Amino acid sequence: MEIRKSIVSRIAILYFFLMLFGMVVIFKMISVQQIKNERWEKIAKNLKENTVTIDPNRGNICAEDGSVLATSVPGYYVRIDLAAEGVKRVYSEESDSLAYYLSRFFKDASRAEYNRRLNAAYRAKNRGFMLTPRKVDFQELKQIKKFPILRRGRFGGGMIIEQENQRVAPLGSLALRTIGDLNKGAYGGVHGNIGYTGLEGAYEQYLKGKEGISYRENLSGRWVTRTEIEPQDGMDIFTTINVKMQDITESALRRNLEKNDADWGTAILMEVKTGEIKAIANLGKENGEYAENYNYALGNQGCYEPGSTFKLVSLMAAMEDGIIDTSDVYDTGSGVWKYRGRTIYDSDYRYGGHGEMTVKQIFEKSSNVGVAKIIISAYEGNPKKFVDRIYGFGLNKPLGLEIKGEGQPFFKYPGDSDWWGTTLAWMSYGYESKMTPLQVLTFYNAVANNGKMLKPRLVKEIRENGVLVKEFKPEVLNPMIATSETVGQAQKMLEGACENGTGRSLRNPWFKIAGKTGTAQVATGQGGYQKGMYLASFAGYFPADDPEYSIIVTINNPRGGAYYGGSVAGPVFKEIAERVYAIRSLFKEPEEDPENPEAPVFPEIKKGGSENIIRIAEELNIRNITGKPVTPLVTVKKSDNGLVLDELEIPEGKVPDVRGMGASDAIFILENAGLRVRIDGIGKVKSQSLQPGAAFSRGAQVYLTLG
């Protein structure tokens, strides 16, 4: 008994001490919570200030073959710490010349204005006064570094440099409006990093990536930045755009606009079987030059009365309702028809009219009188049936594109306050209603595709670090817009229009085109039409017997004398069709090598970002990678069963050697070195216009040939 008693009493003593300790802890916790509150508030604030977000790299927007349409390169802002000791010493002497230099450099405000701003900020002891009204590139930054005051650097001259990536389109203006833009931000061009228009806006979620977080921490007296969460780079958007076809489309359109001195024009090339938009060009006149300034192809400003291209819809409606057949005969008389107090003219009525014609001929000659007579005789008693049929084709609904700002199609409905007695007649040949060029093309594409209406697609896939994340499949809007008989007759009429009708000028010896011209007077608003202002268009597809591509070309307000769809928009259609036909075999899916279909071969990359190369190697299951890359860029050599990596140093002030790199790596390196880059072609860099290792002048342009 004695042992137990002794043991237990000794434990009791320990228990007592532990209880005491517990009391101390409770007391301490209460004191932490109740006393010295300010210190904790300060630390909590510090905690947030010590948190630094790390921006991810925005994903690229690529063409279907992977060539880069939009990517990010570094850009800079410069601020000045006007309360720095070094600045104070020299401010009074040099501030005026700094203002002079800034004014001369940016040209956005006078020297006096810059002086006023600087002095106000100086009096307010502004520690981070923004000097750059816009993002500057590396070359410009180097110049600014030599400005008065600033040339003394961070400590002497209070110069603060902020890096923020900026978006560039290495292929120039190609499909620029469809690729889209980043917003310009709320502070006059600063911090524009959110996708806003076009695909940049539509796929912002995927492109933007995820911010990382790092903390500034004090470890044993040393401040270190610890990356807590790595930033996740944005995903790459692979569009359906084909660089070659886009180039063809855009240059054909540009030449034509210049020749006709038009306000704007758009041309869209769509793959019939898939609905993929292979090319989309939008050019508007701005200060005498044509630039991608608005997406007329699908936006609200491009939403116009379609004119004669709509006759296809009207006649198909009547055929579908079994009211007419292509061989029925109507009398178009002298090409002038007075209907309910208004007069309908054929475009060529001055030559005396065509008299009696079959429906097919009416379409081929694009007779307004003919089409109006057909539709009036068929639907005058029941216009609702006609409009319902148009709705049934699915034309009254927008296409539901991912890009913001799609123009809303507009069709009047009998009973509406603006449904006049003449509306049915005018509607029949494309007036008193509105559609975007892309909406018209979608309908024509459906006819080419034997009645199956596909939603136009701009994006094929989304990839993250090269790994497929999301694949977009063709989307069917209407599996059969009309019976196959109607569609078949429509195809014959379109073919006929190009063989014997208004589209005759498009004939060529190699393949047949099917399509329809359109010439619409442009409405100025309340009912009136402006004299001499036309919207010329041409919609169709080729080759007529086995359609591969459909195209619409729309030219607004040509001033060159000609204004008919056939003579203004037609040549653009023809040029695109012929050149695309010539190269189209290049883009057929390559047949798989039956001998060895699976063996992965590491692409012939000579150098590039080490992360990218290692990632590609991992994907191809190449395990044997030797060499220890410390530099972010490496050279690559293939060995028997693996890869050997080696360091790649880029000497300062010399043109970097980017031959053998992928376009994206090459652009990043060159832009970072201070060169402006233009690329041509697809694939890896074959040659560069500035020799590697050569010295280069500020902001020099370097052309890369890919292949």
Place this chain on the structure above:
Amino acid sequence: MLFQSKIFRGDRVIWMVLLLLSLLSLLIVYSSTGALAYRQASGNTMHFLVRQVFFLGAGLGLMLVMVNFLSVKIYSILANLLVYISIGLLLVSVAMKFMGLSSGSGRTLDLGIISFQPAELAKISLILFTAKVLGKYQKSKGDLKKAFLIIISHAAVVCGLIFVSDFSTSALLFATIFTMLFVGRVPLKFLFIVVGMGVGIIAFTYFLASQFPSAPARVHTVKGRIDRFINGDPNSEQGITQADYAKLAIYEGGIFGKGPGRSDVSNYMAAAYNDFIFAIIVEEYGLLAGIFVMFLYLIFFFRSVVIVRRATRTFPAFLVTGLTMMLVFQAMINIGVSSGVLPVTGQPLPWVSLGGTSLLFTSVAFGCILSVSYQNQINSEIQKPPIQVNMPDEDFEMNK
């Protein structure tokens, strides 16, 4: 009801405490490993929760096996063997550390299939060993002196080896052995000698560090920590230390806490799920919950005292005392460090902190205590141990 089932043998209150702690562990580990999950498990925030569920489950299973199938006497038999295995493993890891074969602080021994900290095994082994020796030499002053010498020499070797890589575990184990000696009726004279020597060693280490800059790094760590604790952290004016984060967490928690999963501070702390977990408990569930958690460990301690009182023999009594002391001390260190009462050191909160194999060693400790408790219950009911081991007893019945 779970507790009515026959498999949860031994002290029901301790089982209850364990299950409450398990629940708390899962809640806190899930919410405090967010940042860690991004670092180590590519953002899969479930990763560490799943892991913790696995190890807690395995630990509870291990306890059930021990309570239901293992006799207390087995631990006595294994004690000597285990202590020498521990010393061997510690030697191996120390050797590896000095030959530069191991990465990190040299606390972990990687055996291919599993990796664990030999110090964890050593803690339990040395306590078993101490309990056995103390139990065996209780008859006379001479006996106790002999016991003291045997124990202190073994403890010196084991703690010395642990000290090389981990000061606080070494100190914790030594303190545990020391209290066992105290409870085991070793004359106070000897204990005072030990205390005197201990103070001497710490003072020596401290001055060694200031005199010889080339002394081993751990010596400097000890000195630095003592300096910081006494003089205040020189960094605290410029930046934020771990201890500041912990205090901030306690401050932000208030009386009732921010609510489950609402902890902000855990995102910034390096060891929120581990050495400072108590601070995060207070941040999320408040001061009252913190006091309650502390209370749970004290309840556990109290139940252990009851077990010791009911024990019929000396070995189980000392065993329970030792293991309980170790666990409660460890808890108090974590609580003390988190609240700023003790200098910063890394001890997990037993059965709550995120852990791997170390959780299994903790469960062995609890398992031993529960085994003894179960044996007591059997003894009082049928006056006969249920599982007989045919070996002569080396310890004494306390009633004689």
